[in-house]
Amino acid sequence: MKSEIKTILVLFCVSALMLILHKVALDRIFIIEMDGDIPILALDDKSAGGSSSAITFMDGGRRILQCELSASYQYPFCELNFQLADLSQGQPVKGGDFSKYDRVGLWLRYTAPVDAGIRLHLRNFNPDYSDLADENSLKFNSIEWFAVQGSTQPIWIPLDNMQVSTWWLSENKVSLKNSGPELTNITTLELSTGTMVVEGKYELEVEKIEFRGKFISKEQLYLILVSMWMMFAFVRLVYSSIKFNKTLRFFKFREQELTTINHLLDNKSRELQDRVGRDVLTGVLNRQGLQAIIFNQDGSINRTKGLSIAFIDIDYFKQVNDNFGHKVGDDILIEFARLIEDNTRHSTEILARWGGEEFILACPNSNLHEVELLAEKIRAIIASHRWPQGIKLTCSMGVAQMSEETFEDFIQRADLALYQAKKRGRNRIVSAVKN
Ligand SMILES: Nc1nc2c(ncn2[C@@H]2O[C@H](COP(=O)(O)OP(=O)(O)OP(=O)(O)O)[C@@H](O)[C@H]2O)c(=O)[nH]1
Known part of the structure; x- marks a missing residue:
């Protein structure tokens, strides 16, 4: 009983420790440095027939995107394009598996002529629907948010909030099976001006981008804890049943022993009774x-x-x-x-x-x-x-x-x-x- 209480206490402490550790540590982190090895490009809508222009450069550790947005194109945009994978033809595409992360943190400043939104795209490659010859076939896992100017740093975005742009689904005639967000093979990260924009100067300063997740997901952790407790309950049950059977066998043995003793006593008592009623010399009744x-x-x-x-x-x-x-x-x-x-x-x-x-x-x-x-x-x-x-x-x-x-x-x-x-x-x- 004492050892059982000890085991429960140990299990309880281990469970609490695992929950705390999971909360405060065991983080999986991926940081995109602004002056690191990842190529970062400034893109604009010129390639789509527009006349907006974008340039990028480093300033004191910050990546700057300066954009002159023009309304000559229906969907004008400028963007910072982070190339996470080599998309040259003939190479297998090895993007990053971002499904392991829960959220992305953005340290950035945004200056725009109006209170405009900003978009984050995580572009996924999947041979089911992607073609290296067509950059547009990379899936748009996107989110757009507003009130960017003056917001506290960093801005944390849960990756669960990413959605696939509907225009991309219809343009690429994607099957229902592939229509959901997909972050397993991300080749490109894009920070782009929003959809509701006006002509004018835009500036985006990015200091750091950080992805965070847990080495063990909450679901995995709960599964481990539940399995641990169930294992304990099972072992305890098996142990109790073995002990119970042993006790039962002992009592059965004792019962048999007592029955034998009773028989012996019965026989002895009958023998004595018989002796009392018999004549010792002749053996006939007395x-x-x-x-x-x-x-x-x-x-x-x-x-x-x-x-x-x-x-x-x-x-x-x-x-x-x-x-x-x-x-x-x-x-x-x-x-x-x-x-x-x-x-x-x-x-x-x-x-x-x-x-x-x-x-x-x-x-x-x-x-x-x-x-x-x-x-x-x-x-x-x-x-x-x-x-x-x-x-x-x-x-x-x-x-x-x-x-x-x-x-x-x-x-x-x-x-x-x-x-x-x-x-x-x-x-x-x-x-x-x-x-
Ligand atoms: N060997 C032996 N003798 C016994 C036992 N019990 C009694 N006797 C003897 O039996 C004899 C009985 O004698 P009596 O009562 O005088 O009678 P009897 O000699 O048989 O004469 P009647 O009965 O008158 O024919 C006695 O001598 C007893 O000692 C016994 O267990 N063993």
């Missing part, structure tokens, strides 16, 4: 796990057809521990749980370790008769299974179907039935009395 399945969120019991359980207890398990050691006891517990799970349907028959050597087989959609049949099947499997170390193992069960009672009362009824099974000699099933 008390908590069973209750989480049996109870709904609102505390009600999840049953459609009915909930029946078999409360299972291994017979004389203490003796197993005592005779074969706790480790064997553990292995027996693990195998006992696996055997029951292998012989039940996991989707509808849920085994949980209630504590010690006690298990509950819960059947959420079974009635008492169905669970009695299942219990009997399991009892027989346990009793006939080949246990390690040749151990003979049996189990007793109390089975019950839940009725309108609390879960605790229901378990207690099944427990009582189990107690009865133990009392009646073990390795058997007793159904709980109905509530």
